[in-house]
Amino acid sequence: MKCPFCAKNLSRVIDTREIGDGIRRRRECQSCSRRFTTYERVAPINLLVVKNDGRREEYNRDKLLEGIRIACAKRPIPSQVLEDLVDDISAQLYATGEVEIPSRAIGEMVMEGLKKLDDVAYVRFASVYRRFQDVDGMVDEIQGLKEWKREATAAQEREAAAQEREAAAQDKVRQDGAQQRQNGAPNNIP
Numbered sequence: 001m002k003c004p005f006c007a008k009n010l011s012r013v014i015d016t017r018e019i020g021d022g023i024r025r026r027r028e029c030q031s032c033s034r035r036f037t038t039y040e041r042v043a044p045i046n047l048l049v050v051k052n053d054g055r056r057e058e059y060n061r062d063k064l065l066e067g068i069r070i071a072c073a074k075r076p077i078p079s080q081v082l083e084d085l086v087d088d089i090s091a092q093l094y095a096t097g098e099v100e101i102p103s104r105a106i107g108e109m110v111m112e113g114l115k116k117l118d119d120v121a122y123v124r125f126a127s128v129y130r131r132f133q134d135v136d137g138m139v140d141e142i143q144g145l146k147e148w149k150r151e152a153t154a155a156q157e158r159e160a161a162a163q164e165r166e167a168a169a170q171d172k173v174r175q176d177g178a179q180q181r182q183n184g185a186p187n188n189i190p
Contacts, residue, residue: 003029004036020087048100071125075118085113
């Protein structure tokens with residue numbers, strides 16, 4: 001494997017891990033001692049992206065990743081998280097079984113992923129993807145994001161409260177059982 005730093009063909013594999021649709025290898029160049037990552041993936045069927053004007057172009061994972069990186073520029077998001085997002089979107093695209101995917105569907109998947117990841121990146125991507133004609137369109141998108149976040153937070157709080165209630169109920173059953181055993185009562189609690 002050629003080192004991206006010194007272009008020598010002397011590298012050794014330090015770590016190998018399976019990822020969703022392939023293998024990730026961490027390598028160290030034996031010439032310059034720098035480390036880099038390579039990925040091995042099964043060559044998938046060729047997907048075609050149908051653009052809004054009807055043109056078709058081959059799906060390009062790197063192009064998708066670059067667009068997401070631009071939206072996430074100067075945000076505290078590790079590059080591996082962006083790689084994982086693109087992997088998830090790619091897996092969803094291939095899982096459809098379709099050969100042609102509308103660019104709008106890909107854009108919606110990116111929007112959904114960025115919405116969960118980072119508000120600023122979401123708004124940046126939305127401003128390009130949705131092609132806002134005026135500030136009102138952007139304000140509407142931001143208000144929609146805020147509402148989604150409120151609903152998501154409320155759902156998380158409900159889930160946490162339900163888990164706390166369940167844990168308290170289990171603790172109560174354990175305490176009642178321990179109390180009965182101390183009192184010498186038969187242990188026939190289901």
